[in-house]
Amino acid sequence: MMPRYRAISLAALLVPALLLASLMLGDRHVDLAALIKGEATAEVRTIVMDLRLPRALMALLAGMALGIAGTIAQAVMRNPLAEPGILGINAGAAFAGSIVIVGFTGLSVTVLPWAGFVGATTMAAAVFLLSWRKGTSSARIVLIGIGLGAFASAGTSVMIAFADIADVQRLMIWLAGSIYDANWDKICLLLAWLIVPITLVCLFYRQIDLIRFGDDVAASLGQRVNLVRAGMILLCTAISGATVTVAGLIGFVGLIAPHLARRMVGPGHARLLPASALVGGLLLMAADLVGRTIIAPVQLPAGIVTALIGAPFLAYLLWGRRHVPA
Amino acid sequence: MFRHDNAATPGLVLKNLTLAYDNATIVQGLDLSIPQGAFTVLLGRNGSGKSTVLKACVGLLRPKSGTVLLDDRPLSQFGVRERARRIALLPQGPVAPEGLSVLDLIRQGRYPHRPLLARWSPLDDEACDEALELTRMVDLRDRPLENLSGGQRQRAWIAMALAQQTDILLLDEPTTFLDLAHQAEVMDLITTLVDRGKKTVVAVLHDINQAARHANHIVMFKAGKLVSQGAPNDVMKRETIRNVFDIDPEIIHDQKTNAKFILV
Numbered sequence: 001m002m003p004r005y006r007a008i009s010l011a012a013l014l015v016p017a018l019l020l021a022s023l024m025l026g027d028r029h030v031d032l033a034a035l036i037k038g039e040a041t042a043e044v045r046t047i048v049m050d051l052r053l054p055r056a057l058m059a060l061l062a063g064m065a066l067g068i069a070g071t072i073a074q075a076v077m078r079n080p081l082a083e084p085g086i087l088g089i090n091a092g093a094a095f096a097g098s099i100v101i102v103g104f105t106g107l108s109v110t111v112l113p114w115a116g117f118v119g120a121t122t123m124a125a126a127v128f129l130l131s132w133r134k135g136t137s138s139a140r141i142v143l144i145g146i147g148l149g150a151f152a153s154a155g156t157s158v159m160i161a162f163a164d165i166a167d168v169q170r171l172m173i174w175l176a177g178s179i180y181d182a183n184w185d186k187i188c189l190l191l192a193w194l195i196v197p198i199t200l201v202c203l204f205y206r207q208i209d210l211i212r213f214g215d216d217v218a219a220s221l222g223q224r225v226n227l228v229r230a231g232m233i234l235l236c237t238a239i240s241g242a243t244v245t246v247a248g249l250i251g252f253v254g255l256i257a258p259h260l261a262r263r264m265v266g267p268g269h270a271r272l273l274p275a276s277a278l279v280g281g282l283l284l285m286a287a288d289l290v291g292r293t294i295i296a297p298v299q300l301p302a303g304i305v306t307a308l309i310g311a312p313f314l315a316y317l318l319w320g321r322r323h324v325p326a
Numbered sequence: 327m328f329r330h331d332n333a334a335t336p337g338l339v340l341k342n343l344t345l346a347y348d349n350a351t352i353v354q355g356l357d358l359s360i361p362q363g364a365f366t367v368l369l370g371r372n373g374s375g376k377s378t379v380l381k382a383c384v385g386l387l388r389p390k391s392g393t394v395l396l397d398d399r400p401l402s403q404f405g406v407r408e409r410a411r412r413i414a415l416l417p418q419g420p421v422a423p424e425g426l427s428v429l430d431l432i433r434q435g436r437y438p439h440r441p442l443l444a445r446w447s448p449l450d451d452e453a454c455d456e457a458l459e460l461t462r463m464v465d466l467r468d469r470p471l472e473n474l475s476g477g478q479r480q481r482a483w484i485a486m487a488l489a490q491q492t493d494i495l496l497l498d499e500p501t502t503f504l505d506l507a508h509q510a511e512v513m514d515l516i517t518t519l520v521d522r523g524k525k526t527v528v529a530v531l532h533d534i535n536q537a538a539r540h541a542n543h544i545v546m547f548k549a550g551k552l553v554s555q556g557a558p559n560d561v562m563k564r565e566t567i568r569n570v571f572d573i574d575p576e577i578i579h580d581q582k583t584n585a586k587f588i589l590v
Contacts, residue, residue, distance in 0.1 A: 078423075203443060210437055216417040220384045221490065222410030222438035267425040 007264040011278050015060070018285050022056035023048050025293050050183070058182035058190070059288040059302065060281040062247035065194050067261070067280020068201060069240035070254030071273055075208045076232045077138045081314075083254040084240035086142055087233065088149035090251070092123025093244040094175055095152040101171045102163040112174070116245025117193075123148060124237035128230060136229055137215070179247050179288050179302050186246055193242035197235045205269040208232065212267075250303045252310025253280050253287075283309075337362045337526060338383060338413070338494055343392035345378050345550075351390070352378045353550040360494075360543075365520045366528045367537040370547030371571060376530040377418060379547075380496045383528070384415040410438035414487040418498040418530075422471050428482045429467045432457055435489030457488035460523070461515060477508025484515060495519065497529040501536065509533075513540050534571070535587045538562050546570045562586035 024030050030048055034040045040048075066084070073082040084090065096119025100112055127148055131140040156175070160168050201208075207228045210218050219225045240254065257280035258272065264279075265271040284302060287309065291300035338360040345353040353375040360366055368376040381387040382394055385401055394401040396412060404412070414435075422431055435457065436450045458464045461481040471479055480500060487495055497516070501509040517540060519525045531537050537544055538558045545555040548570045554561045564577050567588060575588035 075423075080424075206437070206440075210434055212423045213434065214417075214421060216381075216386060216415070217420050217434075219386050219406075220410065220413075220415040220417065221434065222407035224406060262425065267423050268430060 005265075008261075008275055008278070011264065011275075011282060014282055015278070015285075018282060018289065019056050019060070022059075022285060022289050023052050025289065026052065027296055054184050054187055055179055055182040055288065056285055058179045058187055058247060059285040061187065061190055061194070062179065062243045062250065063253055063257070063281040063284025064277035065190075065198070065239050065243040065280070066250060066253040066284070067257035067276035067278070068198060068273055069236045069243070070256075070280070071258040071261070071269070071276040072201060072208065072232050072236040072239075073254065074258050075212045075269065076229055076236070077142055078212055078214065079138065079142060080259070081255070082142065083252075084236055085149070085251060085254070087145045087237065088123040088127050088152060089120045089237055089240050090244055090249050091149040091152035091156070092119040092121075093117070093241055094249055095119055095155045096122075097174060097245070098156045098159045098171050101174065102159045102167045112245065114245075117241050119152075120237055120241030120244060123152065124233060124241075128233060136226055141233075173301065175249050179284075180292070180299060182247075190242060190246045193246075194239060197238040201232075201235050201239075202273055204228075204231075205273055208269045208273075248301070248303055250284065250306055252306045252313070253283050256310055256313050257283060337397055338528075339395040339398075340379070340382070341393050341395060343379075343382065343394065344390045345375070345382050345387055346390045347378075347387075351550065353382075353547075356392070356550075356552055358545065358552060358555070360526060360528055362493075362526050363520065363524050364526060364542035365516055365540060366526075366543040366545060367541040368528065368530045368545050368547065369532075369534060369537055369570070370553075373549075374547040375550040376547055377498050380415060380498050380528065380530060383496055384413050385409055386415070407438040410490065410492075412492050413494045413496065414490040414492040415496040416483055416487045416498060416500065418502070420483055424472070426471050427468050428463055428471065428474070428485070429454065429458075431471060431482055432463075432467075432485045432489050435486040435491075438490060453489045453491050457485040460488055460518065461485040475508070476504050477511050480504060480508065480512055481515065484512070488519075493524075494526045494528070497527065499530050499532065502532060509536065516540065534562075534567065538585050538587055539583065559584075559586050562588070 020032065024032055028047060030044055031040070035044060035048060069084040073084050073086065074080055077086065093116035096115045097112055100115040127141060127145045128136065130148070131137070131144045133140070160171065163171070207223065210221060210223050211225060211228055211232070215225050244250070258276045261272055261275035261279045265275045284306065287305040288302040291302050291305040294300065340356050340358040343353060343356040344351065356379065368379065370376050378387065382389055385394075385404075385406070388402075396404065396409075401409065432454050433450070436453060439450065439453070440447075458467055461484055463478070463481055463485055466474065466478060466482075471482060474482065484497070484500065500512050504512065513536060516527050516529065520527050520542070541558055543555065544558050544561045546553045546561060546566065553570050554566045562577060564575060568574050573590055575590050578587045578589055580587060
């Protein structure tokens with residue numbers, strides 16, 4: 001039992017450490033001691049307070065949200081390979097975003113999050129309605145989610161093929177998922193969007209604990225399985241939809257964070273939800289830090305870094321489970 | 327000990343029940359009273375509708391027509407949690423999430439007793455401890471389910487259903503895939519629950535002799551219809567078994583246990 005908690009405590013300590021590293025490292029090395037003593041120049045202060053700090057916090061916040069969304073998805077779908085993307089949420093948000101960027105060039109960028117949110121919600125609703133047949137089943141939701149996701153991705157590809165090259169470039173950067181243009185307004189926006197759904201998820205963690213046991217067991221214990229599944233998918237959509245639209249498409253964090261967290265604290269959601277949030281936040285902060293420093297001054301979007309780490313991890317996960325019957 | 331001739335007013339009663347999945351009718355016009363405080367076994371070939379009947383008894387399947395009554399009140403009028411405090415069902419071959427301990431599993435049985443946002447209470451602890459003791463799982467409480475033998479795992483699942491503290495317990499094929507020793511373990515546990523815990527237990531079994539040895543009441547199904555029911559020695563007739571199972575057995579009356587067994 002003890003090593004489990006040692007791992008999670010270590011992870012908790014890593015958060016402030018990584019945050020400090022994010023403030024110091026970069027194109028320009030910042031001397032934090034000088035900053036605290038008030039000896040830093042205005043330029044340095046701007047770099048830290050208006051660029052690096054919001055960026056690190058945004059990565060932390062988005063990673064936490066993705067970790068929680070992934071935990072919900074894996075429990076509700078009863079599938080260890082599930083992540084919010086499987087509900088078509090990311091593809092839906094991307095499609096809606098690309099329509100805005102390519103189709104309405106005149107519109108302000110602030111519309112983008114809203115468009116993405118509408119896309120994500122529409123997608124999740126469509127997946128849920130299409131898989132409804134006197135109730136829902138996890139397998140049907142996964143299949144229809146993948147199908148509709150592919151459809152929306154195809155739509156985005158069509159946009160990319162025919163749009164103006166400058167728009168495509170903006171679109172590609174947004175799609176790759178980056179936190180580079182984080183600012184305090186965006187952080188507040190994301191926080192406002194996340195606070196209600198995440199509170200609800202944490203209040204009802206017992207429902208997530210139970211629904212993992214399968215419909216028959218959960219229903220015979222008195223759970224309204226379809227209601228809980230719909231509610232949890234809605235919350236998952238709200239959380240990951242908001243994150244995708246503010247921070248861009250960031251894959252794999254929602255998949256990996258719950259798995260790492262499960263190894264640290266076990267399968268109960270009372271501990272798993274906060275642990276996944278912590279691990280997710282750490283992962284994305286680290287990915288963003290690596291992305292902007294490793295080949296500086298060129299910046300790799302965080303979404304690409306997470307994919308570079310995430311893909312091998314996925315393979316490892318499948319390899320480790322090769323003896324488990326599907 | 328339960329006696330067949332003085333069964334009290336029945337708790338669970340099925341009236342003219344017709345059950346169907348989409349358009350495939352599984353059970354037709356079933357009338358059945360489950361004797362209280364007794365061990366009832368449902369027998370029949372695969373697809374004869376036994377499991378479907380159990381599902382209808384906990385409301386997992388809405389009847390196409392007819393009603394399930396619990397204490398003379400239609401089951402559909404019960405709230406889902408209220409119902410789950412009266413009847414527990416252990417489905418066939420349930421699967422637990424990875425990494426769960428025995429106690430983690432058993433604690434889930436308290437779900438219908440806990441208000442939506444309530445904390446874990448001493449009553450919940452009591453119910454779990456009792457379930458652990460009855461199933462003799464106390465020493466294994468912190469073990470991960472993956473590390474248990476088949477029989478122990480089945481006992482853990484039954485313990486979860488016991489933590490639900492219902493007066494009626496439905497078990498769908500609790501002994502299938504277990505070796506003989508583990509099957510005997512589960513049957514002993516059921517006997518204890520009925521004799522000492524005063525529970526009403528209904529189980530789907532495949533082993534006719536196991537049913538004959540342990541059941542107080544046997545119900546035989548064929549193609550969704552009730553063919554025969556009664557005390558084991560009354561239904562264990564060559565003609566009945568030939569009709570229900572499409573086999574031609576010898577019936578042997580064992581003097582020591584005063585039970586009838588079949589020899590195929």
